[in-house]
Amino acid sequence: MSSISDAGLQIEPAPAYVRRRRRRWTALGALVAVLVATGLTFALRAPSRLTDASDAFDPSLADIMERIHAENDNVIAKHPGEYVTILLLLPMSGDVTETGMGFDTIRHALQGSHLAQLWRNREQSAAPYIRLLVGNISSDAWEDTVTDLEGRVRSERILAVTGLGNSVEATRRVIDRLSKSKIAMVAAVITSDELQRHEALVRMAPLNSDEAAALVRFAGQAVPALKPVVVMDTKPGDSYSRTLGEAYDKTLARVVDAKRRGRPLTFDSTVNASSTVIGNIADTICGSDANAVFYAGRARGLPALLRGLSLSRPCAQRDISVFAGDDTSEQAHLVQSPIWEDNGGRIRLYYTALAHSANVTDHGSRVLPAIKARFGNGDEKGYVRLFPTESLDDGHAIMHHDAVYVAIKAIDRYAKDDLARLGPQEVAAMLRSGTIDVQGAGGDITIDRDGNPLRREIPVLRLTPYGATVFAAWSSPEPAGAARQ
Template sequence: MVLALMAAGMHNVLSSPPKLTDAADTFDRSLADIMERIRAENAKVMAGHPDAYATIVALLPMSGDAAETGLGLDSIRHALQGAHLAQLWRNADPSAAPYIRLLVGSITSDEWEDTVEELERRVESERITGVIGLGNSVDATKRVIGRLSQTKIAMVAAVITSDELQGHEALVRVAPLNSDQAEAAVRFAERAVPALKPVTVTDTNSRDSYSKSLSESFENTLASVVVAKHRSRPLTFDSSVKSAGTVIGNIADKICDSDANTVFYAARSRHLPTLLQGLSRSRPCVERGMTVIAGDDASEISKPVKDPRWADSGGKIRLYRTALAHGANVSDPDSRVLDAIKARFGAKDTKGYARLFGAEPLDDGHAIMHHDALYLTIKAIDRYARDLDELGPEEVAAMLRSGTVSVDGASGRIEIGHDGNSLRREVPILRLDPYGNTSFAQWASPQPATHR
């Protein structure tokens, strides 16, 4: 009996599907198309250039459970599309060696450890040179970063913004930190809201460092901008408990009973519509007018819906968010993005994003940011193009942190400091309406107006 159980267990281990894959049927059906495109491109690379390729792994929370990870299936699909776009353009270059093979692994809370263990085992056999993506600033991501840092596997985070996730020598990120976004949001509010009277609303869920660092940055910057008597006492809720929605409703009532005119929302977007509904139902808030400013995670509700999420009462209840990137970057003829990069997202070339993926929107920024994460990784790999036999993820990590690698990406100019953080100092501010439509408001800088 014991031997039979051991044999059955061994069979399960040997027959379990790989954690790093390009198979189209591994994840949700909504991801099958992009996974099949990645598989087809990988097959071309392996058949045509079996000795001249490098593998990059996209690690994302592939369940699409936004309540746990902050990333829904739409965002994950866009992330993979952006990474695949960079892969296609690279491999189409006649002098592209090393060609890029892309694998995908899931890092949800119950999968990340198995995925990372398999990645570490397959580094040499699969020619893995780096990891991109990494999801949002949640507990599982923090654990992945800590584990991969021990073996110095190069990581390029696409949308991680928490200030807490620093100090890892193998990690770089293309997105501005929460502190930069928060400061930019406050500077924007200084100009957009006369007689600014702010209140912060913060999620105290200990497993989400995004909310904590965003809240701290809001508070620190507001303290230097608005005198104490005009700042309301911070309000909090815990998204990990079932009653979070009820608490949010009470928070809306509390805000409307105060003299606050601006809410700085430091939490995931899941409960943001509930807060806006509460504000829009209150006569004092509507009569006074209320501006709500959220972080980049509000991209999760940047998608059109049939029924409005809240009543804006003739523009009296306004929602803005900071963004990591916006579609205007690659569509506006006056943007500073290079024409060659804009072409990757247009419809004129058969490899253009609009040709490949039709009406898929760019407003959530995930396609742009994951394109840039892979693009930056490729640039680091290229510095070793003559030494492919010695190329590994530790070498790529060292190059990324050397201060010598920069790219003109779809999100703008990307330069990485020696601490692994992006040096980008301007943040797009977007406005969202109740139907999920997004419009560009303006660029904002973390620096005070007198210092620009």
């Protein structure tokens, strides 16, 4: 019988057991080491979020992504030391309710960007040649994409970012992050007045305040004795709708007497059955003496408003015009059933476009013949030959072409310097230097000191109930000869 003092003693194990236990721990340690190493290797080899893979996004984008991939392979194979990379950032989810960009719009954006890449790379002495990569900045992906971008600037030879989507919260966050690193950004279609004056950002599209001013000037000519009412989406985080609505209010207050202006009407597109609210708004408008509606919201809300106006007897019996911003281009595709009943042309929809096919197809437009050739069918690398079933009417192919084109022109200013020493910060400085003046597909492009384009005229289009666009007029946001402050 052992004593209490012996209870705490441990019996020395047999030598064979010690050896077996040591072997177990050694094997376990080796297994842990393998798992850790494998995990680290997996992390280090995680697929890049910057891609040109044809299957990276929606199947409807596979063809254009494959074309980009093929051109990139050609550049790397033939000019391994003479290429730089431009990164196209877009909300690749195709969720119109979140981003305002459906897959048709995204596809056109990719096509226009690729067109600029192709034509640059076919030029004689084209160095630096252009490689194009694509990144997703949808709300659930933008942060990882930007982190990947920041870690690959040098290894991928990234000199500029283009695209950047619409004026929504995710876009603002991307711009804020990249501005801190002074990475050159050329936004193709951002129009919000709030998304400006970032140190590394320039924009191709006019401000919403300019669009509103141009549209009000056009409305004053198109609608006798203008009696307007503003309808605005109050969706949180949608800078486009908010700043456009504010611009309508301010502009109309300057040119229309308060007695002829209706009280503003609002809806929230994020609530269930928001179309019911829009229908009530249409009834309210038709019960007033308003003859013009200035709509500040995304295109998806327009059908409910237009149907409500056309089905109301008072509006159906009198002329009423709806004026909207550039996001209306999301509705610019042919449909078999009419979006609304136009009642013999009494219900009309006009909108400010960022660009239109007339820019590159009309003989009388001021766009350079060489740029028109990029979009025609006279060359095997012309847009019509490359994408014969596509339309230019939403303007996105043109605007994204010009964004890449401007980035290339800024890079070219350093072409004689050592490309190995050139980074996106230098390109950003050139873009914001006040020296960028380019004749693009959307017209002459001059970037002011705030990074905004000086646009003398903005195209106004009419959208038919079947989704066709008709050019209406060019309209200036300012009286002829007025100087912009």
